[in-house]
Amino acid sequence: MSGMMTASSPRRSVGDAARLVKHLITSSPSRFAIVIFAALILLFTGLLSLPISSADGHVTPLSDALFTAVSTICVTGLTTVDMSTYWSPFGQVVIFIGVNIGGLGVLTLASLMGMVISKRLGLSAKLMAAGDTNPLRAHGGPVNESQTVRLGEVGQLLTTVALSALIIEVGLAVLLYPAIVMAGVDPVSALWEAPYFAAMSFTNTGFAPNAGGVLAFNDDYLVLVLLMAGVFLGSIGFPVIYTLAKHTWHFKRWSLHSKLTLVTTVLLFFAGAAVFLLLEYDNPRTFGSMDAADTTVQAFFLSAMTRSGGFNAIDMSDLNGSSMLVACMLMFVGGGSASTAGGIKVTTLAVLAIPVWSEAKGRQSVEAFGRRIPSDVQRVGLSVVAWGATIVAISTVAITQLTKLPVIDVLFDVISAFGTVGLSSGVTEALPDAGSYILAATIFMGRIGTVTLAAAVAATSRSQLYSLPVERPIVG
Template identity: 70%
Template sequence: MTDAARAPRGSFLRRAGHEFLEFFRELTQRSPARFAILIFLSLILVFTGLFSLPIAAADGRVTPFADAFFTAVSTVCVTGLATVDMATHWSPFGHVLVFLGVQIGAVGVLTLASILGLVISRRLGLRTKLLAAGDSNPLRAHGGPVNEGQTVQLGQIGSLLATVALSTLVIEGIVAVMLFPGLLVAGVPWYTALWEAPFYAAMAFTNTGFTPNAGGLVPFQHDYFFLTVLMAGVFLGSIGFPVIYTLRRHLWHVRKWSLHAKLTIITTVALFLAGGVVFLILEYDNLLTLGTQDAFDTTFQAFFLSAMTRSGGFAILDIGELNQSSLLVACMLMFVGGGSASTAGGIKVTTLAVIALAVWSEAKGRLANQVFGRRIPSDVLRVALSVVAWGSTIVALSTIIITQITKADLGDVLFDVISAFGTVGLSTGLTAELPDPAVYVMAITIIMGRVGTVTLAAAVAASTRSQLYSLPVERPIVG
């Protein structure tokens, strides 16, 4: 080929590449939320293709599309539900895909999109900072008023992104080192433990709950140090990167903690303790779960279950054998989930805290929603109520559709749907038996739960319109 022929082709490629970058820059500026969802869906499609490869399966065959797609969704959305046996179906290459998928998906939709925007733009401009800040305060993605003092300020976004990367590496590294001796004690060869320790650490911090071995946590059911380390990893992953960022800067200065950090930690600990006590009361005489164990085992397993239903996804007990009352409590905990901008799902603990504080303020006759010497503006309460409404609607519709498709028990369907929406990963056994149409419905539920109801609402909104006038006030009767 002559130089004259190569020149036009080179110019065309440069022009095409420039137009491609300009397209992405324009998309991030026009709708950060839509850009974030586009990136997330693209990742799911890429991993679906990778999981479909024969090399990803232990038997060397092509995995059916429904199973490959659901595994990709569950992995990238750090959920932990599965339609196949995750320990035996996938080859070592498939397990590496799972490990990489949860690491990528754990950073969050908007943070992931902002990092990609940083790669494209090569700098943290205002739009990129707003995109990353959407994970620390969804009001930015929603387009509402923002009180920067409540989470992470725009000038600190670079530090927040560094915190996301460093905390993931450091926490998972420490957890892996602490889990390694427990694997050796359980009889796992050292060369296998070198892989399983970081795998367990990643599944704990990302709140996914997959296990690399066929027996799951059964070999460690009495290794309380091992299980406690897992719980610690789940807790650190569930409180959220903005809270980790606050603790890194002001660990011993509680007065300097942001209101978001205080509400997240207090509500998380309160739900953990309350859940453990309730499970202990409801399951102590259930011979299929905790009824045959001694007092210490029963207490520990009840609190372990409480921690995992918040979004951890690890299970020692057979979830399908829990009392119906315990399943209902688990559904409530899973629906709440973990902290905002965390690896956990659900409506988030701060959403619950804001609504509970509003109810308390109304009962006390206060005109403002306030706590710790701070007033929570009304727009935050409106978003909190919207999140609960969107979440409840998604769960209700998915439950109705899957129940109609499978004709399965309503309680089992509701539990697994809420587990999917909250990206928890616990199952009564229903998910593994779902037909393909129900698998796709469950996958969509997972995506909606992981993307976040506020981000989803911002993405589907055509535009944000300013209203320059005020309508007459009229109060409908409520209650």
Template identity: 80%
Template sequence: MSGIVSASSPRRALHAAARRVKHVITSSPSRFAIVVFAALILLFTALLSLPISSKSRTVTPLSDAFFTAMSTICVTGLSTVDMSAHWSAFGKVLIFIGVNIGGMGALTLASLLGMVISKRLGLRAKLLAAGDTNPMRAHGGPVNESQTVRLGEVGQLLTTVALSTLVIEATLAVLLYPALVWTGIDPFAALWEAPYYAAMAFTNTGFTPNDGGVTVFADDYLVLILLMTGVFLGSIGFPVIYTLAKHVWHVKRWSLHSKLTLITTILLFVIGSAVFLVLEYNNPKTFGSMDATETTMNALFLSAMTRSGGFSVIDISDLNGSSMLAAGMLMFVGGGSASTAGGIKVTTLAVLAIAVWSEARGRQSVEAFGRRIPSDVQRVGLSVVAWGATIVAMSTIVIAQITKAPIVDVLFDVLSAFGTVGLSSGLTETLPDSASYVLAATIFMGRVGTVTLAAAVAATSRSQLYSLPVERPIVG
């Protein structure tokens, strides 16, 4: 009898431990998202390590396979190996699948699969999918559903995510195919490269399947414009695409989030282009040897890609230091919330800019387009910037200490990793294993999001039923 008890006791303890682990993982969408992303990264690391994934049919070193998997699932585009020369056709197909999974978001994809299998979307699945569209839900407190897609519309949003991904990538591939053939790409090779480039543009990844990458299309403006269009559509975010699909001709019915995202994105695109024109027009290594049309197109393309695209027709290391700093600022901002882009997000920048302007004008509340932005949104915005700056600073210090590389190059690649951009000063390919793991961690934190990380690490939210006395410290 004692033997039976002793045998069942460890089994009960194991079940109890499993239940506790399951509760910790599934107690919030934030923790579940991190677990799913981590599981996908480990899976793709194992698959990319297989001999069949490399052209040489040899096992890819763990650090390179892990970094590529991280960059793929987190739709970043940085790489420690030559993407066109190292990976086999099987490896490139894996990467193609991985960026589409990462671009849609792990929770969104899981909810889509559940909806397809069960023909319906339960409340728990809606809450998980909703976590991908509104980081404010991660805090467990009251959420103003007018900020973004309402919970009842999550099913429609998921359909929009799937359809927009398929339609936009397919349309881009169809348009890119003749453009690639016209540039001299073999028609058979273009059948693969067109959808590959379409996926890399829409997911804001920036991997290229051919030798030389986008530089071979430097004079082919149609290809560059199509790539910029794909990057723009991917960077504005699925909630904005959903809003435009519902109310494309009714601007007054657009959500505040959509208005702020589109306006800030366009402003940064134009301002960034003008800054690069001014800073690089007399640089003989970049724009100095180009005519006015080439200079303008390259400035527009560079501004679009530093937001999160990752493609480049010029050697980033040839840019002036001032241009690399400007590019770093754009990469830190990134794209829209719930998009394929990283960074602190354009809506965060917009909310904080409006808050600063309101404070300067002495207004009691922060308002935009006839709507008041509550203080909790402003606090989250400040937290995102503070966490983001801390992550970038710590990663830069550690990698600079390991590599002893110029701080400008280190900072640029760290900002590119945090913003999941994919542009590089040339440093990433030369990183030792220890530094590559640090940069991979930066990619993960940039893609998952600082709000999600903070909510996942924090304990379960508790209501505070009392208020402490007020005292104002001196600020500024």
């Protein structure tokens, strides 16, 4: 009898744990996603702390291991150590795997974990996945069918996430291999560098396996263009990839989210390049020493990388102060929702800019591409910007006070951390342990998403069954 009780106890424990996890998934998907991400960071911190992970065989200090783990899982690219020399082959493989896990996205990863545990994608998990795949559904309350991916398509969407990541990274690696070899890299070394650069570009991370990083290819247009293509595909987001796969040449069938993402992304890409050309054309440390072709390519590359790519073909500290400020703006916006990019997202920028245009045109409602954008979506957009600005402001003040470094340099690295970009003015590597912990927290909050963070803090939403009297304060 006691033997039977002993045998059944582990079974009951496993069952209780499974029920607890399933309850957490269904009752608060956002909190579950944050727990999963935090658990992954702790796991990879432990792996990177092992002596086998460092090139010299010593235990990596906790601050460096934790910061690298956060930057890896959150696909950021900032680092407190030299990535090409500090880590052993084992450590590099751990980072490569971590970046691909993190690139799937926090809510997509949570949905997949929910499928594994519950053996099926239940209604709550479907709603969670639908909310991530369409950022217009990022608040509490009933799900509006017009604002979500149909529940029957969510399973297909999750398949698209995994397949698109695999196909794009393999395709990029195949194209990058001959380009890297032609650039002078040893063919054997290129077998590692090609898939590494492919993964780091698609996940918008920006780590480099070689000494000097992309600076070693700053005059190789083919490599730069392929890296830009990988960053673009990763930054538009899985919902857009899903839409393009279904309705490639049928623009009218594209979702409003896909249209806003692509149009805003392309506009920022060209506008950013034009502004950098204007501000840096006479800077002898950057574009001033280049010919017209080099200047044009470098301007577009810089515009793409400041959106979330993280690779740099010029030293960021050589930019003019005005260019660094523009770079901060682009990094704060970031890429598309449910993508490997960070920031407040291009759709957030679009839904806040469109009302200004509508007001100028005298329209009563906010419209885009023949669709009306409801006011609750605009409120979510304002919340995202407010959360993001607050996080950036607090981190910048704290690190500036701690280090006494120039505020523009600190602001640059803080926004790069929040937007999970990975570009640095040199501040990150010089941070004391306390500063690296603050920046790691900024990366974490930026990656999991301000809306997700808010939803996790306020896990329940209550309906208000009455309306208060209306009174208009003076604005402006």
